[in-house]
Amino acid sequence: MGFDISGKRIAVLGAGKIGVILLQALLERAMLSPDLACATVAHPERARALSEKLNVCVGTDNVSAIGDASIILVCVKPQVVQEVMQEISAHVSPDQLVISVAASVPTALIEKSFSSGIPVVRAMPNTPCAVGYGMTALCKGKFAEQRHLDSAAALFGMVGRTVVVDEKHMDAVTGLSASGPAYIYIILESLAEAGVKVGLPRDVATLLAAQTTMGAAKVVLETGDHPALLKDAVTTPAGCTVDGIMELEEGKLRVTLIKAVVKATQRAKELAY
Ligand SMILES: NC(=O)c1ccc[n+]([C@@H]2O[C@H](COP(=O)([O-])OP(=O)(O)OC[C@H]3O[C@@H](n4cnc5c(N)ncnc54)[C@H](OP(=O)(O)O)[C@@H]3O)[C@@H](O)[C@H]2O)c1
DSSP, rough: OOOTTOOOOOOSOSSSSHHEEEEEEEEHTTTGGGGGGGESSOHHHHHHHHHHHHHEESSSSSHHTTOOSEEEOOSOOOOHHHHHHHHHHHGGOSSSSEEOOOOOOOOHHHHTTSSSOOHHHHHHEEEEGTOOOEEEEEEEEETHHHHHHHHHHHHHHTTTTEEEOOOGGHHHHIIITHHHHHHHHHHHHHHHHHOOOOOOOHHHHHHHHHHHHHHHHHHHHOOOHHHHHHHHHHHOTTHHHHHHHHHHHHHTTHHHHHHHHHHHHHTOOOOOO
C-alpha cells in the first residue's frame, strides 16, 4: 500500500452513522487534521451539533463542501446519491476523487452524473472502522486509475483492512462484511445471555464472549487455516464441545447464517432503485 494521502482535503457528504465513524476515526488517529476535513448533513441543527462535537466544518451545502477537496467521500443513503451527484456534478473536476460508500449504487451510475470522466471508487466499509478493525472492500470505476484505488486503500487502510474486488461482488460484500457486525453482535449477545444462564455475571459473560470471538477471528486471519480444522482442534472426542456443536446443528445455525447473508445480498441489489 504505502500511498500517501496526508495533507489531502477530504469532504464527507452525508455525515451520518458511517460518515461520522470514518471521519471521527481518522481525526482521532491524527490521520486527518480538522482543518483538512469538511462534512455535510441534511439538517442545519445537526450540522451545528456535529461541528461542535468533531471540531470540523459541517454544513448543509454540498457544493461549497467539495470546493477544494481532493477526496469527496459520499456517505448518503443509496436513494439520495443521484440527487447529491446532480447537485455537485458541475463543480467536480477530474483531479478530484469521488469515493462512494453507498450500498447498491454502481460506479457507472455515479459516473453518469458528470459530463467529464471523473474518477470514482466504490467502497464498502463496516462499523468496526470506528476502532481501527474495519473491513472495507474496494473497486474502481472506468475513469479511476490504480493511483485512485491506492488512495482509497490508504484512506480505509488507516481504519482497518482493505481488499479489492470486482464490482460484481460488491452486493455480496455488503451482505457479508458490511451487515456482518450486526450478525456478530447478535451472536455475542446470545453467548453472553447463555453465560448468564449458566451462572456467570453479565459483565464477565460479555467479556468471555467478545474476547473469544475476537481470538477465534484472529486465529483464522493469522494462520489462514480452514475454520473447520480449527473447530476440530477444540472438539475433544466425547468431550463437552461436541455436545454444544450438536445443539448448534440442531438449531440450524449454519444454514441460518448462510440465509442471512443471501437475503442481505439480495436486498443490497435493490436499495438504490
Ligand atoms: N451504517 C453502516 O454500517 C454502513 C456500512 C457501509 C456502507 N454504508 C452506506 O453508507 C451510507 C449511509 O449510511 P448510514 O447508515 O450512515 O445512514 P445515515 O446515518 O442515515 O446517514 C445519512 C446521512 O446523510 C445525510 N444527508 C441526507 N441527505 C443529504 C443531502 N442531500 N446532502 C448531504 N447530506 C445528506 C443525513 O443528514 P441528517 O443527519 O441531517 O439527516 C445523514 O447524516 C448508505 O449509503 C449505506 O449504504 C453504511
